[in-house]
Amino acid sequence: MFLKSMEIFGFKSFADKTLISFEPGITVIVGPNGCGKSNIVDSIKWVLGEKQAKNIRGEKMEDIIFSGTDNRKPLSLSEVSITIDNTNRILSLDSDTVTVSRRVFRDGESEYLINKSPVRLKDIEQLFMDTGIGKSAYSVMEQGKIDMILSNRAEDRRYIFEEAAGISRYKFQKKESLKRLEETGSNLDRINDIVKEIEREKDLKAKQAERTKVYFSYIASLRENDIRLNMLRYDEQKKRKVRQEADIERLRKERDALSARVSKISAENERDEKYKNDIQLELFELDKKLHTYRIKVEDIDSRTDKNRRLIDEHRRRKEAIGKNIDERAESLDRLREDMKKSEQAGVEIRHKISEDRERLGNIFDMRKKKIQSVHEARDRIETARNEIKGNDGKIEEMRGALEKVIKRLIDAIERRKAELAGSEEERQRVRERIDGSLAYLEKALNEAARMLGDGRADDARALLMGLDIGALRGDIERFESFEDGFRSILFDRTGVHAEKEQLDGSIRELESVNYRLNDEIAGLEKRIQEDQAELENITVMITKIEKDLSKNENEREWIEKHLKSLGHQIKDVERQIFQYREDLARSEKTIEGLLKEIEEWEAKLVDFNEKTEGLKRDIADTTEKRSEIETKITRRKDTSKREAEQLAKLNERIGDHEKLLVETGFKLNNIEEYLWTEYEKKVSELSKTSVDESMLPEIQKSIQELKKNIQDLGPINNLAIEEYRDLKKRFEYYIDQRRDIEKAREDILSVIQDINRTSVEMLLSTFKDIQKNFSEIFKQLFEGGSASLELTDPENILESGIEIFVRPPGKKLKNINLLSGGERALTATALLFATYMVKPSPFCFLDEIDAPLDEENIGRFVKMMQQFSRTSQFVIVTHNKKTMSIGESIYGITMEEPGVSKVLSLRMEKIEKKPVGAPAP
Template sequence: MRLKNLTIKGFKSFADETVIHFNESITGIVGPNGSGKSNIVDAIRWVLGEQKGRELRLEQMSDVIFNGTKRRKEAPMAQVVLNFENTKNLLPTEYQNIEIARLLYRSGDSEYRLNGVACRLKDITGLFLDTGVGSDSYAIIALNMVEDLLSNKESARRKMFEQAAGISKYKARKRESLNKLKATKEDLARIEDLLFEINNNLQELEKQAKRTKRFNELKEKYKSFGVFVQYLTAKTLQEKLEEIESSIQGELIRITEEDASINLTEAQIEASKKSHLDQEKHLSEFQKKVNEVLDVIRSLESTIQITEQKQTMQQHQLEMLEQSIGQTKLKLSELTADSEKLMRELETSKLDFLSAELSLKQVEETYLSKQEEFNKIKSGVDQFQQEKHRMETGIFDLEKSQAIFENQIENLKSDNFRCADEIQSRVDELKLVNVQGEELAGRLSSLDVEINTLQSEETNRVSAYKDVQHQIESISDKYSSVNRLKDARTNEYELLKSMIDKMEGFPESIKFLNQNWRKDIPILSDLIYTDEKYRAAIELYLENYLNFYVVHTEDDAIKAIRLLFNHSKGKANFFILDKFRNSQSTPKPIVGCTPALSFIEVSDKYAPLFNELLQNVYVLEQEQHLEDINRFPDEISVISLTGSILKAHKMLSGGSVGLFEGKKLGRKKNLEKLEIEINKLDEESIELSRKLSELKDKLRAFELQDQSAQLEILRTRQTELLQQLTHTQTRKQHLLDLENELKTRIQANEVKLIEFASRLQTGQQDIAVARDQLSLLSGSLSSSDDEFNRISQELSEVSNLFNQTKIELLKWENRYNNILKDSKAKSDQHLEAENFIRNEQQKVDELKNSITQLIVENESAKQILVEKLAFRKTMDSDLSDLERSYYETRNLITEMESQVRLHQKNLHELQSKVNAIRDQKAEWRFKLQSAIEKARIEFHTELDQYKPEESGEEADLEQLQEKANYYKTRIENYGEVNPLALEAYEEMKSRMDKIQEQKQDILKAQDSLLETIQEIETTATAGFMQAFNQVRVHFQAVFRSLFTDDDDCDLVLEDELDPLECDIDIVAKPKGKRPKSISQLSGGEKTLTAIALLFSLYLLKPAPFCIFDEVDAPLDDINIEKFNTIIRKFSRDSQFILITHNKLTMADVDVLYGVYMEEPGISSVTAVDFRKYSHEIELEEMAN
């Protein structure tokens, strides 16, 4: 058998479907720590049926399902599939390829499959039994299991030896047989005890059965006479019941007639109520329409008010805009005048500039002529002339600079004057803007106060409106509840009054005396009153006295008795008050009870009577004390609170409580209390109705005080004022910024003026110095001829004139440019003013259009409002008609309900009469039922099925009763009899016979189990010893192959007399060492020892595949070579799967699977076939 492949999906870190093929003899699995290598081993253990989470490194089994990562969702299930190839028919199945699978879902459902068919875990473990393959077999070894094997933890060695020896099935069968044997012995012991007990009881039952047989013969004779007596009695009672039933049917016909009247009237009431409900619905809908019209009217009024306020506000805005336009137009006219003036100055300046330019050209021509003449003469005094020319040029430059500075000073002063004028203009405009801003701020502040006040009032109104609504709802519910309670109490009052007036429930004698005797003499039941909770209890005790008259003297009683006697009206009972004058009662406290006198209300005049009647009478506080009623002394009377039981003077009575019990007591007093309660309810109803009306009026007043529309108008006005104020503040800030800019410009001009004045003064000083130097130079040239001097003089004069003319030209040019600049500035201001006027005029036009639109909308709204007001008046009239019809229907329903109550009263009277007849019928029926029940219970005979002998129909009932009593007396004096003795005797005898048979069967089963256990013990011991001896030889050979031939090792049984249960010791003594136990060996030596033992087992019974999980970790390189050699040797018969970190082991495998995490938390595998590589060449190249 070979392992072909392993498929993992959703198991631990293997989220995706991963297939690992095991086609080669040695397969290696490598990867970094935490990559999921050991999860492959866990998957194989798990699919083979591992049930312990600890063995799979889990807290709970559901943890095997992939739990998800940051990028991946959790898997819905874990699935592992192992494929085997049954090459050597090692598995007991006809299939060549075997596939086992295990699935676990998140719901907790688990599933095993064998070749795709669902199966049990038991089927899989049974398939691999004694093959060396299993979740805990020696085929799968981890590093920690090596230590467990060496330390023999949980008898690990023995388990491996049993698996290799193939005796696991024998030990399992032995355990099953021992458990069965134990159970068999326990069953045998129980049967012995049971037989002993049954035998003792059987002898006693035999005696009882004979006595019972004689007793049954007497019972049969008693039954014969007794049944016939009950038959004749029942026949007589049945005839009486038929007469009563005929009377009841007559009264029931009258009840049916009254009930039909009630049903007819109620049907009419229901129809009227339906009509009333429709009217109410129609009224509600119409009221809703009226409210909708009111809402429209309020909306229109609000719209008109808002429109008028918008119109007023926009008119005010229009006036302000027109005022602003007027001011801007005035300023525009000023700018126009200034511009015209500047244009005139510009023309004049231009003419002056052209004139100066013409003069300059003339002077320049003269200058050039004189210069040419001078040049002809100057050759002699060229050096002096050059110097003089340089100085004259310098003086000209200085004078030119002076002229420029003077012109700039003049321009700066002009600019300052213009800025000052502009600042004054902006200041005036700013004052106007400030006034507008203050006015808007004041209006906005007043509006804020008004809005806050109105908002507070509206909030208070809404809160009060809701409070009143809640009060109306609460009082309406209370009003309805009070009216319902008043109707119920009124009906109860009328019914009770009718019963009192007609003396219902009283005998004819009492009714007669009530009509024909003194009206001032009360009946006992009318003198006493108690809370409804205690009425049933008190009435139960006083039941026999409730119809007694209470008179003052015996003469009063005698007069009434004579009256009854003379008119043949029956009898009556009387209490004589004079006889009770000295009666007093002080009840003693008793735990769990309360004196009855403490519950009653009675006049002082009659208190002695009730002290006598209720002396030593107590009421149980709780029903559960009924079980302890016998603990009370006989001299007191005890009543349960519900009236279900009464104990008095050695007498006990009780049972179920009737529906009308407790209703006779204190009728008149109850009637008075009902009347008082009805009056109070009536007053409360009137008061609630008054409050309800007041609250509704208050609610309507709150609705009329609705100021939400006004509040919305004010908020709209507030928004518009805020917009205007924002615009004003923006304009103000713009003016302030412009003013600051102009002031800054003036300050900069003043600084420049100071600077230019200083430069002008310095230039004048430089010119004076230059002229002095020029005069000295001219003096030096005095020796030159007169002609040169004359020419020079003329040239100098012409040069001065040319310079002055040029300077004058520059002045006129600067003046012209300044005027042109001023003109452009005025033109810009003019354009700005025109744009402002144009924009403001556009706003004026828009406002005028808006005002016109508002006027049109307002007129339209007013017209609609008039129409709606007229429509509302019509609707109010229709609403009044609907309300009138609604209340008329309501009064009609009230009248019909009164008729129903009258019919119900008559119906109740008839029902009371029928109930009285039915009570009489019930009494006869009870007697009849008693006869039937006696026949059924005592004689086990159904009278309706009983057929007496024809001759017995005329028998005397008294004679039959005497005979029945005779046999009954004999039966009563017979003594105790076990009625079940006959059946019990036969049943127990039969049971004893069956138990004896069971005992024999158990003894046979016990002998069979003992034989089976002995056979299993012999077979298993022989198999184990044979396997142990072979493994021992193999262990010594493998151990020495891993160490040296001189090393000593052995396997020893601790108890050779009990080889199947004793532990196995390992003796390992490498050369040169004498350890007392293998725990003293080094880690590598212990690992090699364990490996030697494992391979010894493989030699005995090779496993189809072996998995070593990092078993080679403690081994050094030399031992790794040994380990790899033995793996290679055994790989001819078994497949090996090695999980390792050791490079030498990696190099020695056929195929290497690398486990890695391509993304965090997700394990993947990749394969490399090492047989295609030459490891030695690769290692040499790496070394070089």
């Protein structure tokens, strides 16, 4: 994997669309200071996900968009794209090249794309995770980052080792797991509160539901006994109808069977006649094909064996992929089932909320006028506060201006002191007095500036106004013939002192306006309190409804939050399954093609073998079959005649039975009409209520007892059972939810433990490897000396800092902060290359890291670069000719048009004729 190209448009000084192509090895970027070389490095950091404008030398993100020049208008967007060769599939995308793009617009909107498809920043970070590429990885090294590596706290150095160890993905998973763990705890608390409230309501409704069940059981028994009496007559007619239908059905089956036999005999005769005529010709053709089939069978056997060997290879690969898919599919099913339950609960709770809000609507109209009054007062308060805020901002600006005035005064005094230093000897005594007074005045002004910086503007003003400069004025007037500049500095009406007085007056005026506005706000707030007191009486009327609504809203909020969490989890699992299924689909497609070929060949083979054997038997039996067919034809004709006569007699009997069935149907219809009129019940619904006639007295007695029991129960809540069932269903649902959340919490804790264990093992192994490499490379770059790395907390590897200890040749062990600029650069370079030996980044941008090195160290640096360029791609921004000399490709950055960078491809011999930093041709 390597960087193939990058395209820049509208990024800082690159106003025109610029394409830079890269090849494996070393590419050098040169050009004079201020031409935009480092903007290329900034663009790489930005497209890889840098979100802090200060890290790419800006105050806000819009600063990176080309802002225009005298001859060019500003652009509305900035876009950077990098294209990476991915033929070895290090990046988890099935594409030979991967293009990552980022855009930002002046309105603050931004876009991220992978292969022209919109994605999230999170997707880009995950794409490059553990590859050594990223905004915080070691794929971009600049002078500031070297200072940061060597100067920061030991704990801040750990990110280099984590990236090399490949545990960034695990840290990301751990962060996500901890976030889900916190959400799970919050959800569990909310669930427990809901379960407690529902359980209380459920117990109350259970008692009411029990009485309602008894009532409904009496009603059902009464209705059942009455229906059983009316069904006695119906059963008798129904049985008679069943017997009649059975007789008709039996006769019809006999008729249909007989008719089928007659048709079958006729069809068989016709078929055998044709077969007798065609069989001899068919046998002749089959004998001809027999030889051809034997040749094809041998060819099919050879092809089938070859395909089966290929299928075995793909099935082994498919089995491994299938296991991964099954594991994630099980997790996905659980998540989807949970989501289905939560969505149903959400529908129910939203229905309840809608009902509550409709009830509240009528009551809210009563307090509308009072609320309008409160809003008007609050709007005025907001306007006044905004005005106060604006005045506060102006006061701060004036205080900042006052601080600048004092600084200008100090600067003017310093310049005048410098002028006095070269005056003639006869002015020495006056100058000494002036110098003493000015020194005291300078000290007072510095103290006033410090007070302003601390926000103590009143103290600074008091200090400056209390200065006694009368004596100083007298000395200056005596000295004004040759030093009249002090008078203009301190006492001119348009000078610094007058400007200070004007700023003080403006500040006091704005503070007075703020005091008046605060009084007005106090009056409005008192009016609001009076209006709100009147609203409290109305509020009492809606408290109960709002309490119910609040409870339902909390429940809905929890369900929506839970659904959102489930949605994120489902998307993560689906992305993993999608990747596995793509691999599986390729294997399955190959297997499917091979199996299809085998199936086709085997089908042909079976067909060939069967036909061959059939041909042999058919040829041997031809004469015998022809004789048998002629005999069968004669016998069937006699049978067909007899069975046709029997068929006519059966049709006559069926007609007589159908007339009796119609009469029975009329009687049944009369009974069905009676049951529908009395009970609105169809007989089909009551088919199981038939009883023996001997039970009639017992049924009548039961009816009388049931009526009395119903009267004794008194008033009944008909909805109690349904309300209890709903509460029980909700209670069971939330119990299941609580169980699922507790199980999810245990699973998350287990995942975090596994991540910590794996991360510690990987980080410790990588640290040892880098430690060894760092010592060796340090000796190589410094031609001696020693260097080592140590963990500040070996018992807690994941949180431990990493200390760097170095001893250049001929020197004692030094703290890295005491190293010279060149030593610091070489030390950081040694650490960078030590990391590359463990896990090289596919490409690396180096921005003038060779600047502090002398000629001797440059030579060792260049040699090391050439050694590592065999495994990694380097892009170096430099002014050094020796570093330029190792570039296999060289680009020059110029500003032929002021404010607009342009890229030129250079040849090495042209660079050697110009001094370092000269503009490119």
